[in-house]
Amino acid sequence: DGGITQSPKYLFRKEGQNVTLSCEQNLNHDAMYWYRQDPGQGLRLIYYSQIVNDFQKGDIAEGYSVSREKKESFPLTVTSAQKNPTAFYLCASSIDRKTEQFFGPGTRLTVL
C-alpha cells in the first residue's frame, strides 16, 4: 500500500528533552512537509523540503529541526528550545511543491 506513515502515534516528553518524530512515504514524492495543529487554530507549517538534502523554514520553525537525507524520510526533532511543544504533528507529501498534498495519520506529542 502506498502512503505516509508517522511514528509513534503518541509521544510523551519530559521538560528539557529532545524528541524525534518519524515520517516515511513510499509515494515517490519529492516534497515533504511538517505541520503543527493546535485546538482552535489552523495547521501551521514548521518546515518543508522540496528535494533531498534541501529544506526551508516555515512559519513556526523556532525550536524545531529537520533533515532530508533520503527521499522517503523527513524526520522532525522537537528540541528543548521549543517552549510549548504539546500539539498534534502532521507530516505531508506531494509530487512537487505545487501539487496536491497527502497527509499521514499524525503524532500527538505531550510534554509532561
Added chain:
Amino acid sequence: KQEVTQIPAALSVPEGENLVLNCSFTDSAIYNLQWFRQDPGKGLTSLLLIQSSQREQTSGRLNASLDKSSGRSTLYIAASQPGDSATYLCAVRKGGTASKLTFGTGTRLQVTL
C-alpha cells in the same frame, strides 16, 4: 498575509440534507485550493483540489467551486450521511514560487439520523 476563514465553525444537519460549507481568503493571488476532511484524532484526507483557472471540481457527492476574484470557495455535499460527520478544512496555496498552504480553522459537521 493570506488569511483563510471558514464559516460556520460548526454545523448540524439531518441525514439526507444537501449542505454548503464556505471558505473565504483575503489574497486572490492563489495557485490552487484544496479541501480536506479530518476525523477526530486523525490525519487529513484530501477531498478535492481546484486549480486557480478552474471554476469547480466534482468527486462523487462532493462539488467544490472557486471564485478567485471574490476570494471564495464552497464545498457542496449532496444527500448527507452520518459518515460525512467530520471537520472540513480548506487550504489555499499562494501563487508564484511559494509552496506553502494556508489553512482555515475548519467547519465541524455533524450529520444526525
